[in-house]
Amino acid sequence: MKVLLASPRGFCAGVNMAIDSLELALKAFGPPLYVYHEIVHNKYVVTHFREKGVVFVDHLHEVPEGATLLFSAHGVSPEVRQAARDRKLMAIDATCPLVTKVHLEAIKYAKQGYTIFLIGHEGHDEVVGTMGEAPEAIVLVETPEDVATLEVADESKVAYLTQTTLSVDDATRIIRKLRERFPQIASPPKDDICYATQNRQEAVSLLCDEADLVLVLGSQNSSNSQRLAELARERGISAHLIDGASDIQPEWLEGVQTVLVTAGASAPEVVVEECLDLLRDHHGATVEVRTTREEHVAFPLPKELRAVVLE
Structure with missing residues (x-):
């Protein structure tokens, strides 16, 4: 064979950064350390950290007030960030910078009055976080067939964004349909798929x-x-x-x-x-x-941990 x-x-660089962040936070602050959702979507990695005293939660009310909380690589909504502040949590933001890029694009388009079509999978942590940036302006599109049923108030002010982990082929098919239906559709200057x-x-x-x-x-x-x-x-x-x-x-x-x-x-x-x-x-x-291709990408640690590294 x-x-x-x-x-x-x-x-990838985003996963490396998130895992390094969690390892460093464990050393600096000790367990129990809380993570909002799984740090990355991998059973082996999650089990490894559970055994070290990391607690993965889906709701912030599960986190004691004043505890240390790490946001996963998939990103979170503004609502979750505010809830963390309300509970006086020490939040460490390990969101992948490429996900943050999509969040910032959503905020920009929403402020300019665009309807945003987010190409992605319903319920995925990344999609939930991105839609939370401008819930009134974002419409989820999962398949090419969804495009035919889209209704917007102003077809001249529409834009699309994509989940970073999609199939390139699937996203391309949906984007093609969107361009056919909305010839003036705006898009980010650089592809969202990582x-x-x-x-x-x-x-x-x-x-x-x-x-x-x-x-x-x-x-x-x-x-x-x-x-x-x-x-x-x-x-x-x-x-x-x-x-x-x-x-x-x-x-x-x-x-x-x-x-x-x-x-x-x-x-x-x-x-x-x-x-x-x-x-x-x-x-x-x-x-x-x-x-087939060389990769030399690296992302910096979250600002909350950079001082820890220097100590």
Whole structure:
């Protein structure tokens, strides 16, 4: 068996920053330390931090007054920020800067009187946070079919934004429909879908035709990981989204000669290595790293933690 190991894969700059922030906050302030929602959408990472005394919450009333709270990489709404202030929480903002960029675009368009079409998945933490910036101005669009039913007061003042972890192909189809329906639609000067999401999708697109099977390391609630598996399936390749080596079913590997292994932007390298070890030990696999693009992006720590680093 041959394994094609996609590169880039795994943690993006935003996830690295969020995880580094949580590790540093634990060292500086100790447990219990609270995080609003999962720090990133990955079962392994969440379990790792729970074992260290991190408490993940979905409502701020679960956080004792005066406690330390970290906002996850997906971002939060102004309402949540205000609730944290009201409870006198020491808030550390680990929102990915690329998500913050979408929030700022939403605020700008809303102030200018635009109706904003947000392309994304209902209920996703990032979408909830972005819509909270201008709930009266934002309309969620999930599919190309949604575009036909959109109604706005002024069709000359519409704009679109996207969730950062979408399938590039899916977003492109929706954007095309929006442009057909609203020829004057405004859009941000730079694409909202993050560089890491695009790069990991590009790697799967370029490499999956060489494989009989694609294994994507990532959790079921990870939007960008789901997209990687979908991308392979759309090209007729069998693909599975797994949390780790223990999820691999022997029947998946019957008759398989080449496996493409990749990981979503919130999946740690340790789970990739465990899968490679299983494939080497039980199937005699050789591993060939295939690099489709180099990544050299890094984001600074939240301002609340920079002083801690200097101490």
